[in-house]
Amino acid sequence: MVVANCIDGYVVKYFSIIIDKLALQLGVNYPPTLLFILGMILVKVISIDLHQSSQEKNYAV
8 A cells, every 4th residue: 555655656746747847848837727738639539539430330330
């Protein structure tokens, strides 16, 4: 259990550092905004993919 908590701490620490550096490279002043934008893009891509796969499934039948 202690090892898992230690690993979680490292993941959170380095993830936030990576996001901060990426935000600086992209010119985003508030790094959580970058996460929100990337999350919205990911949701959009997944929804488009699900829609296309459902259309392909209906077309195949």
